[in-house]
Amino acid sequence: MSDKILDRVNSPLDLKTLTLAEMNQLAAEIRQLIIEVVSKNGGHLAPNLGAVELTIALHRVFDSPKDKLIFDVGHQAYIHKILTGRKAAFPTLRKYKGLSGFPKRQESEHDAFGVGHSSTSLSAADGIAAARDLKGEDFQVVAVIGDGAMTGGMSFEALNHIGDTKRRLIIILNDNEMSISKNVGAMSQYLYQLRTGETYNKLKRNVENWLGDMKHGDDVLEVIERVKGGVKYLVAPESMFEHLGIKYFGPVDGHDIEDLLPMLTAAKREDGPVLIHVITKKGKGYAPAEERANEFHGTGPFDIATGKKISKPGAPPTYTSVFGKTLVELAEKDKSIVAITAAMPDGTGTNLFAKRFPDRFFDVGIAEQHAVTFAAGLATEGIKPVAAIYSTFMQRAYDQVIHDICMQNLPVKLCMDRAGLVGDDGYTHHGVFDYAYLIPMPNMTVMAPKDENELRHMLWTAIEYNDGPISLRYPRGSGVGADLSEPLHTLPIGKAETLREGSDLTIWAIGSMVAEAEKTADLLTAKGISAGVVNMRFAKPLDEDLLCENAAKTHRIVTMEEGVLKGGVGDAVMEALNSYGLLHMTAVLPFGIPDEFISQGDRKLLLHDIGLMPEQMAEKISHWL
Numbered sequence: 001m002s003d004k005i006l007d008r009v010n011s012p013l014d015l016k017t018l019t020l021a022e023m024n025q026l027a028a029e030i031r032q033l034i035i036e037v038v039s040k041n042g043g044h045l046a047p048n049l050g051a052v053e054l055t056i057a058l059h060r061v062f063d064s065p066k067d068k069l070i071f072d073v074g075h076q077a078y079i080h081k082i083l084t085g086r087k088a089a090f091p092t093l094r095k096y097k098g099l100s101g102f103p104k105r106q107e108s109e110h111d112a113f114g115v116g117h118s119s120t121s122l123s124a125a126d127g128i129a130a131a132r133d134l135k136g137e138d139f140q141v142v143a144v145i146g147d148g149a150m151t152g153g154m155s156f157e158a159l160n161h162i163g164d165t166k167r168r169l170i171i172i173l174n175d176n177e178m179s180i181s182k183n184v185g186a187m188s189q190y191l192y193q194l195r196t197g198e199t200y201n202k203l204k205r206n207v208e209n210w211l212g213d214m215k216h217g218d219d220v221l222e223v224i225e226r227v228k229g230g231v232k233y234l235v236a237p238e239s240m241f242e243h244l245g246i247k248y249f250g251p252v253d254g255h256d257i258e259d260l261l262p263m264l265t266a267a268k269r270e271d272g273p274v275l276i277h278v279i280t281k282k283g284k285g286y287a288p289a290e291e292r293a294n295e296f297h298g299t300g301p302f303d304i305a306t307g308k309k310i311s312k313p314g315a316p317p318t319y320t321s322v323f324g325k326t327l328v329e330l331a332e333k334d335k336s337i338v339a340i341t342a343a344m345p346d347g348t349g350t351n352l353f354a355k356r357f358p359d360r361f362f363d364v365g366i367a368e369q370h371a372v373t374f375a376a377g378l379a380t381e382g383i384k385p386v387a388a389i390y391s392t393f394m395q396r397a398y399d400q401v402i403h404d405i406c407m408q409n410l411p412v413k414l415c416m417d418r419a420g421l422v423g424d425d426g427y428t429h430h431g432v433f434d435y436a437y438l439i440p441m442p443n444m445t446v447m448a449p450k451d452e453n454e455l456r457h458m459l460w461t462a463i464e465y466n467d468g469p470i471s472l473r474y475p476r477g478s479g480v481g482a483d484l485s486e487p488l489h490t491l492p493i494g495k496a497e498t499l500r501e502g503s504d505l506t507i508w509a510i511g512s513m514v515a516e517a518e519k520t521a522d523l524l525t526a527k528g529i530s531a532g533v534v535n536m537r538f539a540k541p542l543d544e545d546l547l548c549e550n551a552a553k554t555h556r557i558v559t560m561e562e563g564v565l566k567g568g569v570g571d572a573v574m575e576a577l578n579s580y581g582l583l584h585m586t587a588v589l590p591f592g593i594p595d596e597f598i599s600q601g602d603r604k605l606l607l608h609d610i611g612l613m614p615e616q617m618a619e620k621i622s623h624w625l
Helices: 020-041 045-049 052-061 078-086 121-135 153-165 186-195 198-212 218-235 257-268 287-291 319-333 351-356 368-380 391-406 434-438 452-464 513-526 544-554 569-579 603-609 614-624
Strands: 068-072 141-146 170-175 247-253 274-279 337-341 361-363 384-388 413-416 445-447 470-473 497-500 505-509 531-535 538-540 556-564 587-593
Touching: 020 045, 020 052, 020 078, 020 257, 045 287, 052 078, 052 141, 052 170, 052 257, 068 121, 121 141, 121 153, 170 257, 247 257, 257 274, 319 337, 319 351, 319 452, 337 368, 351 361, 368 384, 368 391, 384 452, 391 413, 391 434, 413 452, 434 445, 434 470, 434 538, 434 556, 445 452, 452 470, 497 513, 505 513, 505 544, 513 531, 513 556, 513 614, 531 544, 538 569, 544 556, 544 569, 556 569, 556 614, 569 587, 587 614
Parallel strands: 068 141, 141 170, 170 274, 247 274, 337 361, 337 384, 384 413, 413 470, 445 470, 505 531, 505 556, 556 587
Antiparallel strands: 445 538, 497 531
């Protein structure tokens, strides 16, 4: 019989009978399992290692799935998955048709709310609690939110409403002083003051212990509670949360189950909203992750013994690194260039800029809406703002891009990393909507490079373009191995590049799909079909002269994009042909992302699932002809 506690834990109910010593052993075993799986699959290591004891305590005190546990951002939910019947499937984490790396309602009844982006948990918890009260039901609602997610505007909107309605719910503020990189801003400083208020916390504990030993009636208790409040105001300012009407507990050591259990139990007894301030260490229990928490926030496979990342030898540089180095190179020559990111300096490559030009670098926290309007403000004064934000997170600033940038025709440069299918992080992180939401915006220019070398030229083009907003999107991972020695030059706005001529059809491809288009054309040649290939470069404005020329020549246009088909580049091509009266005489076959959310998995497997591999496209084109 195994002596592992984890072997005996197959649901939250199994935690109810464990001793404190057994729960601490369980924490160590869960950490080891997470390290082993993430070292092979990649994933969010450091945030999960920091939330082990906290999650065990939550499942010991609360009764999931009746009680609703909501994790924000969701990259701290691996322990929750392990404890809620998904232990056996955990080795499939983030793999094709395996467990999602984030909470997912379709995956388990224990996942009360699906999440992949930040700062949503408080609003979701408030809504679930409101529904509970409307239906006359009785269960607990618990939102686990990181201090990094507290920099997001939605969190403050939710706190304002929660404090106003006084609805019964529990907020666990998991404070590890980091989001992905080191936290920035006034909220971070405020939480630091709460963490380090030792004078008040020590006195508070002493008063509470003294009260616990006394026998007194309700009237005396009320007086003493007032005295407690008076003592508190003498030694520390009232917490912001209590000013908002949310009772504040803490801070408490998030790695001490013995301290966590009574505090969570006390929170259950409250009639209104409670916030428990929990202090944890990101990467807890694995030295490399503790020392380099930002690197192990989201990591690829690594060697457990050394903590070194496992990478393919001789792989081309990533698009992210090429972007970061080129931005620094351009900023050396132009002092008006500034870089902005939303808590993602490492992920966007702007960390290089931050080191070289700290005074011209702005990390605004997990606040994409603010980042975009902040960039707009800079642009009004002649500064050249480069806002580097993942494609999927730029969606959060949709309204700001329209109202604050496009309506004022401001020359902000939006640079969107992780465009297209990103693989193992799944549908919350695929950047497949940016073509469709940016193309309709008046004044917006939309670019995508065919390789990492063209990315350099497009960035320089964006910097030099002052006639309005301009966006640049590029994929995750390594480039195609393009020659990076070519001197930087700007590209003519709205002009495509003909890569090969064809007499039977012309493939109009953009961004990451240009390489796939050329492979498809090779396969068609082997079938006796002559296919031209155009590197569009610009989704807006289109090179309409070349498009009309190709349509008149071959009467067949194939479009290829790694974005959604509805409202995407293919639709823009058909609209342009129709405006010139050519659509009735030109057959158009669009390839792109279908009208569905794509799951996680290796990018090639996902492309195969939706028919975007060259062999599949060549076969479909030949049948179409």
